[in-house]
Amino acid sequence: MTRTVIKTDKAPQAIGTYSQAIKTGNTVYLAGQIPLVPETMVLVDGDMRAQIRRVFENLVAVAKASGGSLQDVVKLNVYLTDLGHFPLVNEVMAQYFREPYPARAAVGVAALPKGAAVEMDAIMVLEK
Template structure:
């Protein structure tokens, strides 16, 4: 099975040795996205709600570069430095997804790259 590297300047550039996403067959595997604004590679806010919005914007941009959309996500992993913010994730996620929703996990972590409050990775099926 062939691999295709997915890359777009509409999402933050990789800050390490990874690709924004990799397509294998009809499945796209997304690397973790933190709330960096692509143009500045900085956070637009310290507000967790705004950071969650930015992560979904970044994931959407990579999905579009792969030929898909958030509606084709089958799995979403959410990493939060404060699990008490999970209700905010649900509120914001409802603005980007409709039922049936992707499978999802929420994981509390001590810290994230660059001091982000949220990071998400995903799997998308283009079939």
């Protein structure tokens, strides 16, 4: 099985022993993204909507570097330190996706890296 490492400076650099994404065949596994600004590696300023938007922008950058877009996402996982923010995820997500929407899970967690309030990872399938 051939694995291709996906790397872009348009998204935050990995802050551990992982890759931004791995492509195998026509499937791309996007690592979790938190609302880090790629140029500064600092959490974005602003409210929860701004944080969710930044996460989606980071996923957009990695998807593009992989040869795809968010429309190629078939599975999205959302991790929130406060599930009360879930309606905001739906609100902002509607600005980045159109039907058919990906399958999705939302999980409440106690903490995320760097004190983030939201993290998302995804699986994309690219057309051959």
